[in-house]
Amino acid sequence: MARISASVYTSHVPAIGAALDLGKTQEPYWQPVFAGYEFSKQWIKSNRPDVVFLVYNDHATAFSLEMIPTFAIGTAAEYAVADEGWGPRPVPKVVGHPALAAHIAQSVIQDDFDLTIVNKMDVDHGLTVPLSLMFGALDPKTQAWPCQVIPFAVNVVQYPVPSGRRCFALGQALRKAIESFDEPLDVQVWGTGGMSHQLQGPRAGLINREWDNRFLDRLIEDPAELAQLPHIDYVREAGSEGIELVMWLIARGAMADRGVGTKPKVAHRFYHVPASNTAVGHLILEN
Ligand code: DHB
Ligand code: FE
Secondary structure, three states: OOEEEEEEEEOOOHHHHHHHHOOOOOOOOOHHHHHOOHHHHHHHHHOOOOEEEEEEOOOOOOOEOOEOOOEEEEOOOEEOEOEOOOOEOOOOOEEOOHHHHHHHHHHHHHOOOOOEEEOOOOEOHHHHHHHHHHHOOOOOOOOOOOOEEEEEEEOOOOOOOOOHHHHHHHHHHHHHHHHOOOOOOEEEEEEEOOOOOOOOOOOOOOOOHHHHHHHHHHHHHOHHHHOOOOHHHHHHHHOHHHHHHHHHHHHHHOOOOOOOOOOOEEEEEEEEEEEOOEEEEEEEEEO
16 A cells, blocks of 8 residues: 655745756855755655655646636646746656546545646646755756656635645545555655745735744644634734645645644754745654
C-alpha cells in the first residue's frame, strides 16, 4: 500500500524562483532565505518521495474569474510550466501520477468532498517555487524533477475561500485515500503559500512575525484547534494573502496523528523576513 512518510510546508514567493533562475541565491538579500533550505535539500535526498501531493494555489494563471474551482485535483500525465508574463520558468515540466490521482479523486469525492477534476493545467509559481526550494535548480534540457507530482489547487484568491476546518478535514480524507492505494509508493504531502503578506491596498507589506510563529506552533501541536480559526482572522492578522495558510492544514490533516495522537517529528523549522513582500515559513514534519 502507499504510505505518507512526511509533510512539507513552505512559502512560494515568485521572487524566490526568479532569484534561483537568475543565479542570485548568494546575494546578501537572498542568502539567508536559501540558507533555510540547505537542510531540506539534504533531507529530501535521503527521504526522496515517489510522489508529492502538492497543495498550492493558482494565481489567476490556469484559472480566471471565468471559472473558480474551490478544490481542483490534477489527474494529467504532465503539466506545462506556466508563462506568468516573463516566459515560463526554466525548470523541468511536471510529471503527474494519473493512477494515484484518479484513485484519490474517487476516494475523496466519495467521502463527500466535491473536487474538480483537471486534465489539463499549466502550473505557476505556487507549485514550481516549492519544488525548486526543495530540489534545487535543475536544467530543464537535461534534468527532470526527481519525483512525480499531483497538483492540488485551492482557491484562496477569489472569495469565498474554503475554511481551515474544511481543509483540515480534506487532509484527513486524503490520508485515507492515499493509504488505500494498492502500490508501495512513498508519498509526501506539501502545503504551500503564506506566511503573512499583503500585496495591495493600504496595508501592503504587512508582516506579523508573532502571529506567524504562533501559527507554526499551533500547526505542530494542535492543528485541530488551529483549524477552527475563521478566515477573517487570517486576513486581519496575516494580511490578505496570509489566507494562503489554510492550505497548510490540508497537509497537516494528512499526518498520522489526525491532530489528536502522537505528534509528528519536527525535522526542520525555519522562519525568515523578508522575501519580497512575504514572511517565509518552512516546516518538515515526519510521521
Ligand atoms: C508574493 C508572494 C506570493 O505568495 C505571491 O503569490 C506573489 C507575490 C510576494 O511576496 O511578492
Ligand atoms: Fe501566493
